[in-house]
Amino acid sequence: MAPARRTSDLRGVEQPRARKVTTHDVAKRAGVSQPTVSLVLSKNVRARVSAETRERVLRAAEELGYVPNVVARSLVRSRSYAIGVIVPDLRNPFFAEVVSGAERVASEEGYAVLLCETREIPRERHMQALLERQVDGIMVDAVGAASMPEPMLAGVNLVLIDEPPDRWPGVASDAVGAGRLAAEHLLSLGHTKFGFLGPATNIHAIRMRERGFVAALAAKGIRMTSASMRRVPATAAGGQVGMHALLALPERPTAVFCSNDLVAAGALKVCSLEKVRVPDEMSIVGCDDIELASLLIPSLTTIAIPARELGARAARLLLQGLTASASEQKVANRPQRTIASRLVVRGTTAPPRSENKG
Amino acid sequence: MAPARRTSDLRGVEQPRARKVTTHDVAKRAGVSQPTVSLVLSKNVRARVSAETRERVLRAAEELGYVPNVVARSLVRSRSYAIGVIVPDLRNPFFAEVVSGAERVASEEGYAVLLCETREIPRERHMQALLERQVDGIMVDAVGAASMPEPMLAGVNLVLIDEPPDRWPGVASDAVGAGRLAAEHLLSLGHTKFGFLGPATNIHAIRMRERGFVAALAAKGIRMTSASMRRVPATAAGGQVGMHALLALPERPTAVFCSNDLVAAGALKVCSLEKVRVPDEMSIVGCDDIELASLLIPSLTTIAIPARELGARAARLLLQGLTASASEQKVANRPQRTIASRLVVRGTTAPPRSENKG
DNA sequence: TTGTAAGCGTTATCAT
DNA sequence: ATGATAACGCTTACAA
Numbered sequence: 215m216a217p218a219r220r221t222s223d224l225r226g227v228e229q230p231r232a233r234k235v236t237t238h239d240v241a242k243r244a245g246v247s248q249p250t251v252s253l254v255l256s257k258n259v260r261a262r263v264s265a266e267t268r269e270r271v272l273r274a275a276e277e278l279g280y281v282p283n284v285v286a287r288s289l290v291r292s293r294s295y296a297i298g299v300i301v302p303d304l305r306n307p308f309f310a311e312v313v314s315g316a317e318r319v320a321s322e323e324g325y326a327v328l329l330c331e332t333r334e335i336p337r338e339r340h341m342q343a344l345l346e347r348q349v350d351g352i353m354v355d356a357v358g359a360a361s362m363p364e365p366m367l368a369g370v371n372l373v374l375i376d377e378p379p380d381r382w383p384g385v386a387s388d389a390v391g392a393g394r395l396a397a398e399h400l401l402s403l404g405h406t407k408f409g410f411l412g413p414a415t416n417i418h419a420i421r422m423r424e425r426g427f428v429a430a431l432a433a434k435g436i437r438m439t440s441a442s443m444r445r446v447p448a449t450a451a452g453g454q455v456g457m458h459a460l461l462a463l464p465e466r467p468t469a470v471f472c473s474n475d476l477v478a479a480g481a482l483k484v485c486s487l488e489k490v491r492v493p494d495e496m497s498i499v500g501c502d503d504i505e506l507a508s509l510l511i512p513s514l515t516t517i518a519i520p521a522r523e524l525g526a527r528a529a530r531l532l533l534q535g536l537t538a539s540a541s542e543q544k545v546a547n548r549p550q551r552t553i554a555s556r557l558v559v560r561g562t563t564a565p566p567r568s569e570n571k572g
Numbered sequence: 573m574a575p576a577r578r579t580s581d582l583r584g585v586e587q588p589r590a591r592k593v594t595t596h597d598v599a600k601r602a603g604v605s606q607p608t609v610s611l612v613l614s615k616n617v618r619a620r621v622s623a624e625t626r627e628r629v630l631r632a633a634e635e636l637g638y639v640p641n642v643v644a645r646s647l648v649r650s651r652s653y654a655i656g657v658i659v660p661d662l663r664n665p666f667f668a669e670v671v672s673g674a675e676r677v678a679s680e681e682g683y684a685v686l687l688c689e690t691r692e693i694p695r696e697r698h699m700q701a702l703l704e705r706q707v708d709g710i711m712v713d714a715v716g717a718a719s720m721p722e723p724m725l726a727g728v729n730l731v732l733i734d735e736p737p738d739r740w741p742g743v744a745s746d747a748v749g750a751g752r753l754a755a756e757h758l759l760s761l762g763h764t765k766f767g768f769l770g771p772a773t774n775i776h777a778i779r780m781r782e783r784g785f786v787a788a789l790a791a792k793g794i795r796m797t798s799a800s801m802r803r804v805p806a807t808a809a810g811g812q813v814g815m816h817a818l819l820a821l822p823e824r825p826t827a828v829f830c831s832n833d834l835v836a837a838g839a840l841k842v843c844s845l846e847k848v849r850v851p852d853e854m855s856i857v858g859c860d861d862i863e864l865a866s867l868l869i870p871s872l873t874t875i876a877i878p879a880r881e882l883g884a885r886a887a888r889l890l891l892q893g894l895t896a897s898a899s900e901q902k903v904a905n906r907p908q909r910t911i912a913s914r915l916v917v918r919g920t921t922a923p924p925r926s927e928n929k930g
Numbered sequence: 931t932t933g934t935a936a937g938c939g940t941t942a943t944c945a946t
Numbered sequence: 947a948t949g950a951t952a953a954c955g956c957t958t959a960c961a962a
Contacts, residue, residue, distance in 0.1 A: 234650075236955055247933045252957060264931060279723055284704045285646045286955035290938045292592075294643060296686075296705070304675070305863070310668040314689060317662070321693050326705055328654075329687040331672060335679050346642045347654070347684055365637055450867055479867040486869045505663070506864050509808055509837040511844045594939055605949045610941060620947060644939035647954045 235278045244274035296326040297532060298344035298352040303333040307504040308521050312355055315525030323533050332357050341366050351532040356417050373532040375524055376419040379550040385527045389419040392517040392555040393426025396471045396499045399557055401434055403565045405469040408438055411456035411481060412473030414445040420473050423501055427471050442467055453480025461488055468566035475500035475507045478514055493564035503558055512561025520553055593636045602632035654684040655890060656702035656710040661691040665862040666879050670713055673883030681891050690715050699724050709890040714775050731890040733882055734777040737908040743885045747777040750875040750913035751784025754829045754857045757915055759792055761923045763827040766796055769814035769839060770831030772803040778831050781859055785829050800825055811838025819846055826924040833858035833865045836872055851922035861916055870919030878911055
C-alpha cells in the first residue's frame with residue numbers, strides 16, 4: 215500500500231497541490247480501461263470507439279480537470295514536440311524578431327520553443343541541454359553552427375539561419391545583396407569616398423554584407439582603403455567609436471555603410487554631436503531595418519532584412535522536415551533558401567556636398 | 573524479438589540516425605547493471621559506487637557518446653527542469669530584456685526556458701501548453717495573469733512580473749514611482765501645462781505609471797484636462813498620433829509624459845516633423861530606458877526600468893521556490909518585491925520657453 | 931469496440 | 947557496493 219504521494223508543495227498558496235489526474239483516474243470514473251481513455255483523448259483519427267464511450271470519457275476527463283502529460287507521451291513516442299532556437303543575443307531587436315517569428319509558427323503547430331542565448335552561455339552547452347531534452351529540432355541563428363563539435367551535430371534536425379550554406383538546410387537573407395544595394399544606392403547619389411563600419415567577426419551574414427559592399431564598389435573601380443574600413447563591435451557603441459575614427463581621417467568619406475542599424479545609429483549620433491550634418495556632409499546607410507531605423511531623426515536609410523520572416527520560414531522548414539513522410543522529404547531537403555534584401559531610402563542619404571564643408 | 577527500431581529518419585543528411593544510446597547500452601559495455609550506470613551518471617552525491625566501476629561506467633558512456641534522456645528523468649521525478657515565460661510581445665525591447673534576464677538565470681541553473689508570446693496566440697492556450705509539458709514553474713509578464721481561468725492557475729508555480737500584487741509571488745518595477753519621478757522632474761523645470769500619452773489598457777504597470785504621474789501633479793494642485801490625456805497604443809505609431817493631437821490643442825502642453833519609450837520616440841518624431849523644437853518648445857519624458865532612448869537625437873529623458881533585472885529576479889524567485897525545502901519556504905513567500913525606478917535626464921527636457929514660441 | 935500487456939529510459943527502493 | 951524490480955503516465959500492438 216503506497217502512501218499517498220506527498221508532492222512537495224512549494225507554492226505560495228495554501229492548499230496542497232492535488233495529485234495530478236491521469237488517464238487511469240479518468241478511466242476509473244468513466245468505467246472503461248485506461249488505454250481506451252488514451253484512445254479517445256489522443257484524438258487518434260483512426261481510433262474506433264463508440265460514440266457513447268467517447269462521450270463518457272470526455273465528460274469524465276472534463277469533470278476531473280484532466281491535463282495530458284506530454285512528458286509521458288514524449289517518452290513513448292520519442293518525440294518531444296519541442297524545438298530549440300539558439301541566437302546570439304535577444305537584446306538585438308533583429309534576433310528578437312527572428313525568435314518571435316519562429317515562436318509564432320511553432321506555437322501554432324503545437325510545438326514548444328526552448329530559447330537559448332549564447333551571449334553569456336556557450337552554444338555547446340545550450341546544444342547539449344537541448345539534445346538531452348530530446349527536442350525534435352533546433353534552429354541556429356548566426357552563432358557559427360558549423361564550427362561546433364561534430365558528434366554534437368550528428369543526427370540532429372538542424373535548420374540554420376543566416377549561416378554559411380552547409381550540409382544542413384537553412385534560410386538566409388541575401389547579405390551580399392544587402393551590401394551591394396547599399397553600395398549602388400550611394401554610388402547612384404554620386405559618392406566616391408566611402409567608409410565601412412562593422413565587426414571583424416566570423417558571423418557569416420555580417421561578413422557577407424561587407425563583402426557585397428566592397429565588391430560592388432570594386433566593380434566600379436573603387437577600392438576602399440583599409441583606414442576607411444573600421445573594425446568595431448556591431449553595436450551602437452561600436453558605431454560611435456567607428457564614426458569618430460572616420461571623421462578624424464585626413465580624407466574623410468562622404469558616405470558610410472554600417473553592418474547593422476545599431477552601428478548606424480551610433481554613427482549618426484556622433485555626427486550629430488560633432489555637428490557633421492547628415493545627410494548633407496555625411497550619408498549613412500544601415501542594415502536590418504529594425505524599428506529604431508524609422509524612429510531616428512533623420513530616419514535611417516537602410517537595407518531591410520525580413521527578420522521575422524526569416525524566423526518563421528526557418529520554423530516552417532524545420533517542422534516540415536519533422537512531419538514529412540519519406541516521400542515528401544525532397545521538399546525539406548532543398549537547402550538554403552534565401553530571402554531578398556530591400557533598399558529603404560529615408561533621410562540619412564543624399565548626394566555628397568563635401569565641397570561646401572568647413 | 574523486437575525488430576530493430578526504424579527511427580524514421582527525417583534529416584537532411586544521409587546516414588540514418590543511430591538509435592539513441594541508453595543507460596542499458598552503457599551498462600552492457602561497462603559490464604554493470606543499468607541502475608548502477610544511472611547511479612554514477614546522475615551524479616547523485618550520496619551515490620556510493622567504487623571508484624573503479626565509476627571509472628568504467630564513465631568511460632563506456634564517453635565512448636558510446638551517451639546523452640542522458642531528460643524526458644525519461646522528468647517522467648519518473650515529476651520535474652521537467654523547464655520553466656515557461658509568457659510575455660506580450662518580444663518585439664518590444666523591454667520584454668526582450670526581461671526574457672533575456674530570465675533566460676540567463678534559468679540556463680545557468682540548468683533549466684530550459686519555454687518562450688510564449690501572447691501577441692498572436694491567447695495566453696490561455698500558452699498556459700495550457702506549458703501545463704501539459706509539466707513545466708516546473710511559469711513567469712508571467714504583463715498579460716493580466718489574474719484574469720485567467722481559476723482552475724488553470726491552481727497548483728501552478730507562478731511568479732508574476734509587473735502584474736498587480738495578488739496571491740502569487742512576483743517582482744515589479746515601481747511604476748507609480750516612475751510616473752511620479754517624471755512629474756517631479758518636469759515640475760522642477762517649471763512646467764505647468766502637461767500632456768500624457770498612453771494606452772487605455774489593463775496592463776497594470778502602464779496604468780500605474782499614468783496614475784503616479786497624475787497623482788504627483790495633483791499633489792501640486794495641477795489637474796490634467798481629459799483632452800491632454802491622449803489614449804493611444806503603446807507603440808511609436810501611437811506616440812505619433814498622440815503628439816499630433818496634443819499639438820493641435822488650443823492650450824498646447826509644454827511637457828508630455830509617455831507611457832513608454834516607443835511612444836516617446838513617436839512623439840519626438842512628430843515634433844521634429846512639425847518643427848516643434850525639443851526640448852525648447854516641448855519637453856518629452858519616456859519610460860523604460862530601452863537602448864533606443866539613448867540613440868535618439870536629442871537623446872531621450874526617461875525613467876529607467878531595470879527590465880533585465882526584473883526578469884533575472886523573477887527567475888531566481890521562481891527557481892528558489894522550486895528547490896527550497898519546506899523550512900526555507902518563507903524566503904520565497906515574501907511576495908511582490910519591487911525594484912526602484914530611476915530618472916535619467918537627457919536631452920528632451922528643459923524649462924518651458926513657450927512664450928518665445930512663434 | 932474494448933481490454934490486456936508490453937514498453938519508452940529513467941530514478942528509487944529495496945535486497946543481496 | 948551493486949543488482950533486481952517496480953514505478954512514472956502514456957501509446958500501441960494484439961487479443962478478446
